[in-house]
Each structure stands twice: as structure tokens, then as C-alpha cells.
Amino acid sequence: xxxxxxxxxxxxxxxxxxxxxxxxxxxxxxxxxxxxxxxxxxxxxxxxxxxxxxxxxxxxxxxxxxxxxxxxxxxxxxxxxxxxxxxxxxxxxxxxxxxxxxxxxxxxxxxxxxxxxxxxxxxxxxxxxxxxxxxxxxxxxxxxxxxxxxxxxxxxxxxxxxxxxxxxxxxxxxxxxxxxxxxxxxxxxxxxxxxxxxxxxxxxxxxxxxxxxxxxxxxxxxxxxxxxxxxxxxxxxxxxxxxxxxxxxxxxxxxxxxxxxxxxxxxxxxxxxxxxxxxxxxxxxxxxxxxxx
Numbered sequence: 691x692x693x694x695x696x697x698x699x700x701x702x703x704x705x706x707x708x709x710x711x712x713x714x715x716x717x718x719x720x721x722x723x724x725x726x727x728x729x730x731x732x733x734x735x736x737x738x739x740x741x742x743x744x745x746x747x748x749x750x751x752x753x754x755x756x757x758x759x760x761x762x763x764x765x766x767x768x769x770x771x772x773x774x775x776x777x778x779x780x781x782x783x784x785x786x787x788x789x790x791x792x793x794x795x796x797x798x799x800x801x802x803x804x805x806x807x808x809x810x811x812x813x814x815x816x817x818x819x820x821x822x823x824x825x826x827x828x829x830x831x832x833x834x835x836x837x838x839x840x841x842x843x844x845x846x847x848x849x850x851x852x853x854x855x856x857x858x859x860x861x862x863x864x865x866x867x868x869x870x871x872x873x874x875x876x877x878x879x880x881x882x883x884x885x886x887x888x889x890x891x892x893x894x895x896x897x898x899x900x901x902x903x904x905x906x907x908x909x910x911x912x913x914x915x916x917x918x919x920x921x922x923x924x925x926x927x928x929x930x931x932x933x934x935x936x937x938x939x940x941x942x943x944x945x946x947x948x949x950x951x952x953x954x955x956x957x958x959x960x961x962x963x964x965x966x967x968x969x970x971x972x973x974x975x976x977x978x979x980x981x982x983x
């Protein structure tokens with residue numbers, strides 16, 4: 691998982707595609723996988739920011755690893771296919787795909803949201819990751835190996851008033867991850883979702899900019915507290931992604947795992963997890979709450 695730098699350098703290099711890689715968690719993911727000795731294809735809207743991330747990477751631990759930047763706006767329908775095409779121009783295989791790019795979208799009651807902004811949020815947060823998963827899965831199937839990790843977020847597991855577009859997209863992405871995991875199981879390709887925790891990112895700033903009137907008093911106060919406390923460290927979520935992409939997580943697929951709240955380092959080697967619905971989205975029925983209706 692990255693604790694032993696010597697072991698990381700000795701590990702075989704993999705090809706890792708990361709979206710939203712120019713800042714925040716995306717940057718932390720780039721550093722974590724680079725330190726492991728992997729080659730990177732980093733995707734974001736700003737080419738200059740991506741090149742800055744690459745310049746800031748530590749010296750390579752593997753002489754064969756390379757870092758590449760692809761400037762792409764995932765709000766555009768053709769962008770995911772172009773990203774996959776550029777990756778295929780660089781690599782003969784894809785080992786790890788991490789869909790991290792996301793936008794906060796419109797904030798406020800659903801009926802007051804701008805329709806175009808609502809649809810753009812679904813495009814960036816759900817439809818683009820789905821298209822990248824489709825392209826990545828088709829590429830991974832012949833090699834019968836690979837790991838896909840989709841970043842979830844607040845609202846995927848419970849209602850999030852005033853963030854309807856973001857919550858709807860993330861809930862859809864988690865259920866898509868569960869479904870795709872079942873479809874790819876026979877090819878030994880794992881698909882998981884990661885809840886990184888409340889980080890101090892552009893989304894947190896968007897809540898503060900929106901104010902309590904639009905975001906809601908609870909969300910606004912949480913964002914203020916998060917800013918004061920420092921928020922969840924992106925490095926923790928990056929470590930979870932390293933774990934999920936490693937052989938230690940060979941039996942884990944179709945799960946939503948929290949980087950902050952779940953004891954994920956202890957999940958490796960638990961065969962009972964695969965036969966359960968732990969860390970999945972499920973409907974609650976009366977019997978689950980001790981009621982007979």
C-alpha cells in the first residue's frame with residue numbers, strides 16, 4: 691500500500707489513467723501511484739496544471755515509468771473516447787482506471803437549478819465516467835485483468851438537499867460500479883467505488899460561495915468546520931485506491947468503501963465479503979428495522 695518504498699520500487703510498473711488529476715485528490719493519486727513505480731496518464735481541463743503536477747512528481751523509482759498529460763473537458767460528449775484513444779496511442783494495455791473528475795453542479799432547490807447546469811453535472815460526474823469505464827473495460831477484457839475505481843461523494847448513500855444533480859450522479863455511479871463489477875467478474879476485472887471523505891477542495895469552496903441560503907444551513911456550517919479542521923486528507927483516499935488496485939484486494943469488487951470510516955486495510959483476504967451485501971447500496975424493507983407490515 692505504499693508503506694515500504696523499496697517494495698514499491700521493486701513492483702512491476704502498471705499503466706494508470708487518472709481523471710481530474712490537476713489538483714486535490716487527483717494530484718494525490720498521481721503522486722501515490724507514481725511513487726509505486728507506475729506509469730501515468732493524467733487527464734484534466736487544464737494542460738498547464740497537469741504539466742505542473744508532472745513537474746512536481748518525485749524522481750522515478752522505476753526507469754521504465756513515464757507520466758503523460760491529456761487535456762480534455764469531460765463535459766464534452768466525445769472527450770472520454772478521445773482520452774481512451776490517446777491512451778491506446780501510448781500504451782499496449784491499461785491496468786488501472788480511476789474516475790476522479792467531478793464538479794459540484796448547481797446548488798439550491800432542484801426546481802430552481804439551471805437545467806443546462808444540471809445536465810452538465812450528470813455529464814461530467816456520471817456519463818463521462820461510464821464512457822471511460824466502457825472503453826477501459828473493453829480494453830482490459832482481453833488481458834483478463836484490471837482494476838476500475840470510481841470516486842463517489844456526498845449524496846450517494848443518503849439524500850443531500852440542495853445538491854440534487856451531484857447526488858443523483860454519484861448515486862448512479864455507485865450502482866453502475868456494482869453492476870459493471872458483476873459483468874466483468876468472469877474476466878477478473880474489479881470495479882469499486884470510493885468515498886474519499888469531506889476534503890478541502892473546489893467543491894467545499896463552492897458550498898461556501900453559495901452561502902447558507904442556497905446550500906442550506908447544515909451544509910454551510912459543515913463546510914465552515916471542514917475548512918477550520920482541515921478536512922479529510924486526500925492522501926488517505928489515495929492509499930485506499932492503491933489498496934484496491936493491488937493484489938491485496940483481489941477478492942473485493944462491486945463495493946463502495948469509505949476511505950475515512952471503513953477499516954479497509956483489514957478487508958484483504960476476507961472471502962465472506964464477496965458473498966455478502968456489505969458496502970453496497972440496498973433498499974431497506976420493514977423487516978430490516980424489526981417491523982412487520
